[in-house]
Amino acid sequence: MNGEYDTIAAIATPPGRGGVSIVKISGHRSLQIAMQIAGQEPQVRVVQVARFRNADGILIDQGLLLYFKGPASYTGEDVVEIHGHGGAVVPQLLLDCVIRLGARHARPGEFTERAFLNGKLDLAQAEAVVDLIESRSVQAAKMAIRSLQGYFSDEVRRLSNALLDIRVHVEGVLDFPEEDPALLADGAILDRLLGTRQSLERMLENSRKGQLFREAVRVVIIGRPNVGKSSLLNRLSGSERAIVMATPGTTRDVIEQSMFLDGLQIEVVDTAGVHETEDPVEREGVRRTLREMENADLILLISDSDEGLSADRRYFEPWLDPDKKLIQVRNKIDLDCDHAKRSGSVAADRVFLSARTGNGLPLLMDTIREAAGLTIRDENVYLARSRHIEALQQAGYHLGAAYAWMSRQSSLDLAAEELLQAHQCLGRITGEIHSDELLGEIFSRFCIGK
Structure with missing residues (x-):
């Protein structure tokens, strides 16, 4: 060099x-x-x-x-x-x-x-350096330091070594079929391949969870006008961030507030109430609400009556992405003399609370915590990057293809090629296989002097 x-x-x-x-x-x-x-x-x-x-x-x-x-x-x-x-x-x-x-x-x-x-x-440790510098929460810093110490890389190498051992046996059968003709027949090698694939899937799942700690989780509050969305934002943030009045339609623009939940940064977004209107300003507010729903990681749908829980769910159905996490919040229980509680439904978790008094707020925080994956122990998740997850996904695909070929006990050469591709995918994570373009892309994002 x-x-x-x-x-x-x-x-x-x-x-x-x-x-x-x-x-x-x-x-x-x-x-x-x-x-x-x-x-x-x-x-x-x-x-x-x-x-x-x-x-x-x-x-x-x-x-x-x-x-x-x-x-x-x-x-x-x-x-x-x-x-x-x-x-x-x-x-x-x-x-x-x-x-x-x-x-x-x-x-x-x-x-x-x-x-x-x-x-x-x-390479994964090198990326952890900038991850540590750019950490936006305590948990993110802890995960970055673990990656810098090599925990993430060690797990990748364990998978890579297990896969290499399987490749050695398969290549041996291809090169010397008379030496071990019963290698595939007894199913032992298939069991090992299946175990390796399952380990990879667990690592992929934990890597996806770790991505939450790389950037703030965007929690968007939606609902009909005057159901208490701004009051909930103020209660969550602990400050008078949004104007609260009895007049419907007070909030006409997006209001954001950053906060931390168990070390995870959360961007809470208050939005305009969604309703039919001819007012051009309110219509723009509704349009911005729908846009925020598209960008949300988690949606809080606020209602102010028991009947509204179902009615509002049906009303917002056309704009709700089934892949996005949804929590329904029944607000204003202080007006009904009801008790704070949490219940589950087929559609979403439901939390009954009062944004005005704060009764039930801990239940909502627990629900958000679970939806954001904060119930997972730090040592079980990795602060993975998009390229790591993509490589793990590709490796999983190739392992699945190899398993299919080997299960049929045919086209063993194709299975060997799939195993090679999976092995190379893992090598790209730690940099054992890399290109100059990849290095340029990664290190250009560092600060000067690091």
Whole structure:
């Protein structure tokens, strides 16, 4: 790789005012550049106080110097970190000095890309670095750190090794059919293939659940006018986010409020009441409500009477996506002297509450929690990316095809090809099989200096 021939550098801390800044250098000239700037030879893995001067000997800053000798470093190369004062000027002066001494500006994600190319991280672990940086909740950060430690990759490799063992036996039958003619007849290899496929399906399911933690879950509140949608938004958010009045049609636009539920970020969206109207402003509000329903991960359908639960469900039926999760909320139980409760139906879960008093709100939160998958233990889910899920899906398809061919005890060569394709799909997750285009796509999304 060209990391053997050039040295890269970047400011690794966020821009703007701050107490400390870090300029990171990686490559074979890192030590030489550090010695020229600091006027001393840094010791390996020892924090040293140093004065940093430019090529003309003018003092730029005073701070700390760290040297990590490759391959025992983040990138696998010689790495130097210059810790100076923060701000807009000093870090840039230090970086300019480093560049003049022979380094070049690092591309986004290039430090982690070199770590991958030098075998310090696999591709899934490299992606976990940016996932950790971009975590939007405590759970997302926990999952990202687990992936960075290799838990997700280890599970992929366990599947890959099991599949490789099956491939060895199948290829052996193809190459030497007289050696083991009863391999498929006794069903043992089919059982192992079925077990591998089931393990893959469980991993795929947990990966899909983990996607919820990558982005905020969008919870959209819908209903007829004046059923208490805005009151529920205010109760959920704990603030007077939306105007609440007895006059129907008060909410005419979409109102959003971000909140956290057990560490999962949720975007709660209040919408205009859906009804027939000739008012152009209200009609636009209804149109925006229907658009939000299309973008929702979870829909809360609000009614203010027992009769409305069924009637409103029928009214909204043409716009409800059967694949989207729906919770029906019976609001205003305080007017009926009714009790908060939760019940299930064929169509959806139902929660009876009062947005005005808050009675029943914990039941709604529990229902949202279950619908969002928060009842799953953190260690059972993976903060997977779309490409990981796509690869697992493709691997599952190829395993299913291989199982079908082998069950018929015919076309074993086609089964072997399907097993190969499945194996390659798993290899693409960890980067054992990759293309330059894929690496460029992944690492371009990193920040400079990482």
